[in-house]
Amino acid sequence: xxxxxxxxxxxxxxxxxxxxxxxxxxxxxxxxxxxxxxxxxxxxxxxxxxxxxxxxxxxxxxxxxxxxxxxxxxxxxxxxxxxxxxxxxxxxxxxxxxxxxxxxxxxxxxxxxxxxxxxxxxxxxxxxxxxxxxxxxxxxxxxxxxxxxxxxxxxxxxxxxxxxxxxxxxxxxxxxxxxxxxxxxxxxxxxxxxxxxxxxxxxxxxxxxxxxxxxxxxxxxx
Numbered sequence: 001x002x003x004x005x006x007x008x009x010x011x012x013x014x015x016x017x018x019x020x021x022x023x024x025x026x027x028x029x030x031x032x033x034x035x036x037x038x039x040x041x042x043x044x045x046x047x048x049x050x051x052x053x054x055x056x057x058x059x060x061x062x063x064x065x066x067x068x069x070x071x072x073x074x075x076x077x078x079x080x081x082x083x084x085x086x087x088x089x090x091x092x093x094x095x096x097x098x099x100x101x102x103x104x105x106x107x108x109x110x111x112x113x114x115x116x117x118x119x120x121x122x123x124x125x126x127x128x129x130x131x132x133x134x135x136x137x138x139x140x141x142x143x144x145x146x147x148x149x150x151x152x153x154x155x156x157x158x159x160x161x162x163x164x165x166x167x168x169x170x171x172x173x174x175x176x177x178x179x180x181x182x183x184x185x186x187x188x189x190x191x192x193x194x195x196x197x198x199x200x201x202x203x204x205x206x207x208x209x210x211x212x213x214x215x216x217x218x219x220x221x222x
Contacts, residue, residue, distance in 0.1 A: 058086030075144035080150035135162040153181035
């Protein structure tokens with residue numbers, strides 16, 4: 001499958017992926033396909049579709065994330081991580097980042113635990129819990145929050161806010177409906193820092209990464 005990854009454009013992303021990283025990404029896809037046959041982790045099936053719509057889609061946002069994240073070894077929460085997307089591909093390529101994968105469905109967290117061991121990933125934590133509970137347990141602990149196809153933007157921002165440190169960032173992976181979803185976001189509560197078009201080689205679907213941060217509230221004067 002590694003040759004297929006190259007053919008389908010993973011190197012066109014300009015991330016400087018090494019042979020070892022490519023092999024680990026390949027292994028991740030193999031394990032996902034194997035578990036998916038039994039546990040139905042994702043509706044996307046087929047090798048080429050998995051490469052393009054899972055793996056390359058997940059890591060195509062890395063250049064933008066590197067541009068906006070100015071924290072050394074940032075702590076990032078992936079909400080509704082599912083089969084580990086985008087967190088596991090990102091963790092494989094960004095070993096200095098610490099990612100917490102939050103997923104309430106047990107069969108999916110079982111897969112995440114398996115993959116963490118299989119790939120010897122030391123920079124991820126896995127929480128089998130609802131996002132709202134994690135926010136109560138670990139308030140304001142994360143430099144950034146990310147999600148891929150978890151919920152609508154307004155709901156995603158509401159869930160992200162209690163997890164973020166002051167000045168934290170939200171990375172929302174969206175498609176052509178991004179403008180429509182932004183209409184429901186209160187501009188007095190959130191600042192749009194970036195609206196980055198994401199190119200996935202060999203895929204015509206429009207993808208965008210919205211980067212938002214909570215507006216700093218002025219102290220109330222009496």
